[in-house]
Amino acid sequence: MPRRKVALEKIENRASMQVTFSKRKKGLFKKAQELSIMCDAHVLVLVFSAASKLSHYANPSVSEILERYKTHQLGPENPSIDLSTKEIERLRKEVDERDLILSERDLTIRQLKGENLDNLSIEQLIALSELTLNGFYRQKAKEMELYEKTIAFVKAWAETCSSSGTGSPTMYVPAYKTFLVKPTTFSGPCHASNINVQIEGSIVAPGVSNWGNNDADTWLSFYRIDGLVFTGSGYIDGSGSSWWERSCKFSHKEGCYSSSPTETHFSNCHNLTVSNLSIMNSQQMSLVVLRCENVYINQIKITSPEYSPNTDGIHLAASQNVRIIDSSISTGDDCISIGDETSNVVIDGVTCGPGHGISIGSLGKDQATATVENIYVSNSHFINTTNGARIKTWQGGKGYVRSISYENISLSNVSNPVIIDQYYCNTDNGCGTQKSAVQISNVKYNNFWGTSASNYAVTLNCSKTVACTDIHLTNINITTVPLSKGNTEAVCINAYGQADGYLNTDMSCLHYVETKF
Template identity: 40%
Template sequence: MTIQFLLFSFLVFLFNNGASSYVPSQDLTSNSLAEAPSFHTRYHPNSDEQDVFNVDDYGAKADGTDDREAFKGAWEAACNSTADTTVLLVPRNKTYLLRPLVFNGPCEAKSVTVKIKGNLKAPSDRSDWSNYWIKFRYVKHLTVKGGGKLDGSGQIWWQHSCKINRTLPCTDAPTALMFYQCKHLRVSNLTSKDSQQIHVVFSHCSHVEALHLTIRAPLWSPNTDGIHLTSTRNMKISDCFIGTGDDCISIVNGSKHVHVNNIVCGPGHGISIGSLGANNSRAHVSNVHVEKATLIGTTNGVRIKTWQGGHGYAKNIHFQDIFMCNVSNPIIINQNYCDSKIPCYQQNSAVAVREVTFKNIRGTSATDISVNFNCSSTVPCKHIELEDISLVSSDTFTSSSSCINVNSTESGSVFPSCNTKRN
């Protein structure tokens, strides 16, 4: 435990001091770079042309009373300004209490920057909540940044979760920060802590950058995913430090052309594609590249999870240059996923999983099965490639693989191998 803590602290130090590569890795190939989505910064303006709207000028007190109306007023002024570029400013060294709040677009201003330099805190009273805390929707050319902190006051929600108290009914809790139908969006240099449920959601967005984000919640906090993508395309996630009670990053139906780079993950459930295909639904995820990640003490490493009975596909997915430290299930594809109180029954249809590459993945496994492919008997996993894999035991057991209903190929040195029968 001491060694893991020291390693964890060292990686945090490197991350916070701008290390560009803290994962043992090979150089990225030109092909992988060519496939990464491109992002344009034309909507990030020159500061000389900005009109600044300070929330304090609209009545924000930062005294523990609700400042939502002041934030709404500042947003409406910034959004509806005729200036090319506007800034909504949240001053530093202050904490503003906010009830659930929506920032609506479209805006008259060609671009809007929200500079959160201070702290935002959610109320602990659950009586006045929607399915979100802070939501941006229908905004183009939006930047949200500033070095501040969003505190979701999630403890009051966690104790009412059915995963904590199994006598309670299962209900959804709010998402802390949601972006809906936003285009040309950049979210950077923020801290999100103790979200009510998911920390940051990008839904039906396009041309997005999320970078230099720190996302924290306790290991036991339920459903506190770090970054969640649904129906979002052309997205780049980079240089983020995420430790929560659920997936560090989850990518679900409708998402494509996603590039994840330089992520520290732990604690949490790892980096996941899915779950997909719940309730016999159709799902499509494609062109996802996850590179240069470090996972520490997570319950899963890199994972694809689909329910039986679903339709569609998860394809053209690449996991490369990843370091695992004491990770359970470092490499896992599960087409028989079931997160339900009622046992899932056998079905013939499944979300197809194909064209998946695991390359240069190294480190230690906390369980004896380091490579686990549990694929469908009727829709097997196809074109699964393993290259340069080294996952050894972090204890006294022997690292092994379990490869069921999978068509896989191997190159370089692969341990544990799907070609070797488990003892």
């Protein structure tokens, strides 16, 4: 059956265009690198963005390839050497023109900031002043527009929350409409026992430049609202790219951001439902559930680029009785992370990737006491992730992680399919050896299959002073990519338990103790 042709069209949404451009450019450069390495080829790829920003990949270098292109003799069967010379000259001229435009723009920006003014005439200074004032007025007009839309949301919420009529009052965001909204808190308690927020259109966050003096660490915050149903087929766009490029993970320049706002935050909400929405481009974490009970998250789609820093998909903390069902998460960090004081969580039918897996932790930082128990992950898929089923704790912590189950898990090109890491250290200065540790016990891994991107299928790096106990692995069928590397391996430190069923990984490093569940 022939493949259906897909018509390509220009992406009109600016944020979607930027995300697609970044992902496709990264993929293009990756393919160029593979071609260069695998085939010993000299490769040059030049890409100009819609804003005339130049990016390139070259091996060995731009100048060497351009010179080779200019002087290359194509032979008598293809006498187009003159055309090649003209083409290379045209390309060089275009690059020079683009460089000049970018230099002029950079100078104008510096002058608008009050720099490099010494050589300007009085006429140029007046023109620059007019340009500055025009920009200022346009910015203020945009700020007022943004403020008015935010006020409209606040008023709509006040009416919905105060409604005391029968049924479930609904705050409705209409389809085919886009609303630019500043950081806003929607607070309860509300009069009705059930409240609906239905998003059919799009809600877009301001970027860093329009965030204003508001130091809010959350964009959309929902606080003390019982019976909240947050649903719809619309989009929530955090406009995260302007935050990512200022992250201290990418740049250590003065003024870089060590943290950024959470996109959507639910705290102290009971009987909460989040369903069907698309949440994208989070500034940092996409969806946080804090101090909530009886939470149902169903059929949501969360997407942030693989390179975006600290963009956990869903983060749970101090919450109980949570179900996350049939959802897709692609992020630059954990697809789902489970924090302290969290229990009775069911995760079923989740597709994760790219990202850092479904993780319990990190726990125990700064000698803190942590408690996590009764976590059940099943029928889920990990695709091109750094981790699959992960538990991570800092040295020196206290407390416990217990009664954990990962079952029926498929893996595709996952670097650490099964991993317990009790030496987690996410600091530039390293972490010293500590004697205490969060105690990990009663953990079950059942029916894992697929491929590892490394030689390892199972890594159980437990504390040397506080052993992991009652670890049970059953039917672990994980091969390497490519298969020619042979069987996958396991590595263990102070781990006790049992491995049985079909195992294509040697689990002799696990100290055998009959486990009971």
